[in-house]
Amino acid sequence: MKYPARFLTGLCVISVSLAASAAPKEMTADVVHWWTSGSEAKSISVIAKAFEARGGGWKDSAVVGGSAARASAVNRIMGGDAPAAIQWNLGVDLLNLADQGMLASMDTVARDGKWSAVLPKLITDKLSSEGHIIAAPITVHADNWMFYNTKVFQQLGLTPPKTWEGFLADAPKIKAAGITPIALGGQPWQERVFFNSVLVGVAGKDAYRKLFVEKNAEYAKSEPVVKALKTFKDLKAFVDEGSPGRNWNDATNMVITGKAAVQFMGDWAKGEFVAAGMTAGKEYGCAMAPGNQDAYILVVDTFAFPKNGGDKPTKAQVELANTIMDPQVQLALAKVKGSIPARTDVDLSSMDQCAQLGRTVLSKPENQLPNFAMALSGDMMGAVHDALTKFWNDKSIDATAASNLIANAIRQSR
Amino acid sequence: MLSFRAKLPALVTITLTTVAAIGIMLVAISWTGVISFTKTQLIPRYEFVGFTQYVRLFDTERFHVAFSNLFIYGGCFISITLAFGFLLAIMIDQRIRAESLFRTIFLYPLSMSFIVTGLAWQWFMNPTLGLQKFVRDLGFADFSFDWLINPDKAIYAIVIAAVWQSSGLVMAILLAGLRGIDRDIWKATAIDGIPAWRTYLSIVLPMLRPMVMTCVVLLAMAVVKAYDLVVALTRGGPGNASDLPAKFVIDLTFERANIGMASAAAVMLLMTTIAVVAPYVAYSFHKLRR
Incomplete structure (x- = not known):
C-alpha cells in the first residue's frame, strides 16, 4: 500500500x-x-x-x-x-x-x-x-524527502537540518517554542518511510543496499544499522502524542498550518502544499531528508x-x-x-x-535506491513493517533488540 | 399427515440448502486447510511444504499478540456487554416514564456499523482532539486519557467502543425476557423478604438462561470476526498492539500476498473457536441425552 x-x-x-x-x-x-x-x-x-x-x-x-x-x-x-x-x-x-x-x-x-x-x-x-x-x-x-515550514525555522532562527545529529540538536528548541518538531502519521508504512531516511542518513546508502536490496539479514545487527535504529528512536521524543494512526495528509497539514516544523515523507506530499496555495521556497521548503542529499529512494x-x-x-x-x-x-x-x-x-x-x-x-x-515496493516482496515488506512499528511504539524495545526483530523478519520472508 | 407429494417441495428445498451450505463451507474450509500446507503466495501453487507456514506463524510475534488479544477482547467484551446490557434492561423494566425513548437511545448505537463506531470513538479518544484535550482545556492540565495511543491499553479502547455499540442489543433481548417473567414471582419473593438484587441474580437470571445464551452466541460471533472496528479505531496499532486474528489474516492475504501463511492463521483461528465451543456442545448433547 x-x-x-x-x-x-x-x-x-x-x-x-x-x-x-x-x-x-x-x-x-x-x-x-x-x-x-x-x-x-x-x-x-x-x-x-x-x-x-x-x-x-x-x-x-x-x-x-x-x-x-x-x-x-x-x-x-x-x-x-x-x-x-x-x-x-x-x-x-x-x-x-x-x-x-x-x-x-x-x-x-x-x-x-x-x-x-x-x-x-x-x-x-x-x-x-x-x-x-x-x-x-x-x-x-x-520516499526520502523532507518538507518544512519556512516561517517556523525563520522565527526560531534555525536552518533546515542537513544531518540527523543537527536535527536532534535543534529539535528541543522547536519543541520548547510549542511547535511539534516532526509531523508523523503513525502508520507502519509512514514509520518505514521515516526510518529509511534515518537509515540512509546515519548508516549510508550501502547499509540500505545490503539490508533491503541484498536482503542480508545478519547485517541488520551490524553497528551502523543499530546506530541508525537508536537515532530513529531518539527522534520519537519530537513527535506529538496524537501521531498513532494519523493519515499522512493530516501530518502534512500540521506543517502547512505551522503546528509542526518538518515532515519526512515522499513528494506526493507536495500536492497538499500546492493545494494550500503555498509556493516552494517561500512558504514551504523541500529538500532531501538529513544526510540523504545524495540518495534518491x-x-x-x-x-x-x-x-x-x-x-x-x-x-x-x-x-x-x-x-x-x-x-x-x-x-x-x-x-x-x-x-x-x-x-x-x-x-x-x-x-x-x-x-x-x-x-x-x-x-x-x-x-538511485529502490524503495520497498521495488526491492521487497509484499510479504517481506509486511514483516519488516511489523518489526519497525513494534520498535517505534514499544518503549521496552531497544535498538539491539530491534535489530534482531528486523533480521528475523528478513530471514523469515526471504 | 401431509402426503409425500405435498411435502416434496419442502424436502427438496431443505435438502438443497443444507447440502449447499454445509458443502460450500466444508469445501472452503478444507481448501483453506490444504493451502496452508503449500507455498502459495499471490496465486495458488500446490507445492507442499509440510508445516513450514505454521512454524513461521508461531515464530511471528504479531500472531501471538493477535491471538492473546482475541481472548482479552473476547473475555472483556462479552462479560462487560452482558453485565451492562442486563443492568440497562433491569433499569428499563422498572416501568419508568418515557420508557420507549430510553429504549431507543440505548438501542441506537446498534444501528451504526462498526466502522462508524470506530471512527467516532477514534476522534473521542484521540488525545490531541478528543476527551483529553477537552478536559485539559477546562483547566485540568494533568488529566490523561491516552488508551488509544498506549500499546498496553489500546485493546481495551476497542473493548469500550464495542461495548458501547453492542450493549443495546443485549438490553433488548434481555428486556424481552424480563417482560416474560411471571409477576407473581416478584410478589412471592417480596412476601419472603428476599432483596431485589438477590431475586434478579438467583431466580430471574437462571430463568433467562436461553436469552443469555442467545446473547453470548451473538457476541461471540462478533468477537471471532472482529475486523472493521479495529481497522477504523486503531488500524491494529500502535505497533500492532491491538491486532486481532481476523485482521492479521486479511492483512496477510491482501496486502502481503502471502495466502499460504494467512490460511495457516485462519486454520488456527478455526481450531481456537472449536476448542472454545466444543466443550459447550458436548455438555449440551450430554444433557439432552439424559
Missing part, C-alpha cells in the same frame, strides 16, 4: 470515464488503475486525453485502493477478461506477474522508442524480466500490459505505451501529480525547484 489515505479520500468523480469514444474497437484500451484522489484523477485524464488524441479509445476501470485494484486486475486476467493495461508500482510483485507469464512483452516498443537511453539505470534494470521489457514507466517519486509508477491473446502487445497497447512514454505527456502528468517524469530527457525548467532538485539527485546512478 503506497498512499492509503488517498484511496480512502478518493472516490472522486473520475472525469475521464468517457464512455466509449468514437475510436475503433481494436484501438480501445481498458485500463485498470487506482488513481482516484484529486491530483491523481487529473493525472489519469492527462494520459487518457493524449491517448485519444492519438486515435485511441480509453475505457476507464478505476478501482479505489491499490491492493483492491491489483486484486481486481489479477482476477480479471485469471478469468480470461484481461484489461489492456494495469497501473502498478515497479517492483517484485510486478515481476511475479511477468514470471507467471501474464504480461505481454514490450520489447519492440521499447527498442523503437529507445527507452533504455532515456530512463534512469535502476528503472531499466527493474523493468526487465528474463530479458523482456514488462511495463512502461511514467513517473517517479522519492525511488517509487516508480508504471503501466503493465497483460497478454490480450498472444505474447505480442495489441495495437492499442503499443499506442498506449507510446503515449505514456511521450515526453510532453510525462511532463504534464508530473506537474499535476507532484512527481518528476521517468524520462531523463524531459526539460524541467517549467517545474518548481523541488522537481529540479529531485532530477539533479536522481541523475547520478549511484544515488
Whole structure:
C-alpha cells in the first residue's frame, strides 16, 4: 500500500470515464488503475486525453485502493477478461506477474522508442524480466524527502537540518517554542518511510543496499544499522502524542498550518502544499531528508500490459505505451501529480525547484535506491513493517533488540 | 399427515440448502486447510511444504499478540456487554416514564456499523482532539486519557467502543425476557423478604438462561470476526498492539500476498473457536441425552 489515505479520500468523480469514444474497437484500451484522489484523477485524464488524441479509445476501470485494484486486475486476467493495461508500482510483485507469464512483452516498443537511453539505470534494470521489457514507466517519486515550514525555522532562527545529529540538536528548541518538531502519521508504512531516511542518513546508502536490496539479514545487527535504529528512536521524543494512526495528509497539514516544523515523507506530499496555495521556497521548503542529499529512494509508477491473446502487445497497447512514454505527456502528468517524469530527457525548467532538485539527485546512478515496493516482496515488506512499528511504539524495545526483530523478519520472508 | 407429494417441495428445498451450505463451507474450509500446507503466495501453487507456514506463524510475534488479544477482547467484551446490557434492561423494566425513548437511545448505537463506531470513538479518544484535550482545556492540565495511543491499553479502547455499540442489543433481548417473567414471582419473593438484587441474580437470571445464551452466541460471533472496528479505531496499532486474528489474516492475504501463511492463521483461528465451543456442545448433547 503506497498512499492509503488517498484511496480512502478518493472516490472522486473520475472525469475521464468517457464512455466509449468514437475510436475503433481494436484501438480501445481498458485500463485498470487506482488513481482516484484529486491530483491523481487529473493525472489519469492527462494520459487518457493524449491517448485519444492519438486515435485511441480509453475505457476507464478505476478501482479505489491499490491492493483492491491489483486484486481486481489479477482476477480479471485469471478469468480470461484481461484489461489492456494495469497501473502498478515497479517492483517484485510486478515481476511475479511477468514470471507467471501474464504480461505481454514490450520489447519492440521499447527498442523503437529507445527507452533504455532515456530512463534512469535502476528503472531499466527493474523493468526487465528474463530479458523482456514488462511495463512502461511514467513517473517517479522519492520516499526520502523532507518538507518544512519556512516561517517556523525563520522565527526560531534555525536552518533546515542537513544531518540527523543537527536535527536532534535543534529539535528541543522547536519543541520548547510549542511547535511539534516532526509531523508523523503513525502508520507502519509512514514509520518505514521515516526510518529509511534515518537509515540512509546515519548508516549510508550501502547499509540500505545490503539490508533491503541484498536482503542480508545478519547485517541488520551490524553497528551502523543499530546506530541508525537508536537515532530513529531518539527522534520519537519530537513527535506529538496524537501521531498513532494519523493519515499522512493530516501530518502534512500540521506543517502547512505551522503546528509542526518538518515532515519526512515522499513528494506526493507536495500536492497538499500546492493545494494550500503555498509556493516552494517561500512558504514551504523541500529538500532531501538529513544526510540523504545524495540518495534518491525511488517509487516508480508504471503501466503493465497483460497478454490480450498472444505474447505480442495489441495495437492499442503499443499506442498506449507510446503515449505514456511521450515526453510532453510525462511532463504534464508530473506537474499535476507532484512527481518528476521517468524520462531523463524531459526539460524541467517549467517545474518548481523541488522537481529540479529531485532530477539533479536522481541523475547520478549511484544515488538511485529502490524503495520497498521495488526491492521487497509484499510479504517481506509486511514483516519488516511489523518489526519497525513494534520498535517505534514499544518503549521496552531497544535498538539491539530491534535489530534482531528486523533480521528475523528478513530471514523469515526471504 | 401431509402426503409425500405435498411435502416434496419442502424436502427438496431443505435438502438443497443444507447440502449447499454445509458443502460450500466444508469445501472452503478444507481448501483453506490444504493451502496452508503449500507455498502459495499471490496465486495458488500446490507445492507442499509440510508445516513450514505454521512454524513461521508461531515464530511471528504479531500472531501471538493477535491471538492473546482475541481472548482479552473476547473475555472483556462479552462479560462487560452482558453485565451492562442486563443492568440497562433491569433499569428499563422498572416501568419508568418515557420508557420507549430510553429504549431507543440505548438501542441506537446498534444501528451504526462498526466502522462508524470506530471512527467516532477514534476522534473521542484521540488525545490531541478528543476527551483529553477537552478536559485539559477546562483547566485540568494533568488529566490523561491516552488508551488509544498506549500499546498496553489500546485493546481495551476497542473493548469500550464495542461495548458501547453492542450493549443495546443485549438490553433488548434481555428486556424481552424480563417482560416474560411471571409477576407473581416478584410478589412471592417480596412476601419472603428476599432483596431485589438477590431475586434478579438467583431466580430471574437462571430463568433467562436461553436469552443469555442467545446473547453470548451473538457476541461471540462478533468477537471471532472482529475486523472493521479495529481497522477504523486503531488500524491494529500502535505497533500492532491491538491486532486481532481476523485482521492479521486479511492483512496477510491482501496486502502481503502471502495466502499460504494467512490460511495457516485462519486454520488456527478455526481450531481456537472449536476448542472454545466444543466443550459447550458436548455438555449440551450430554444433557439432552439424559
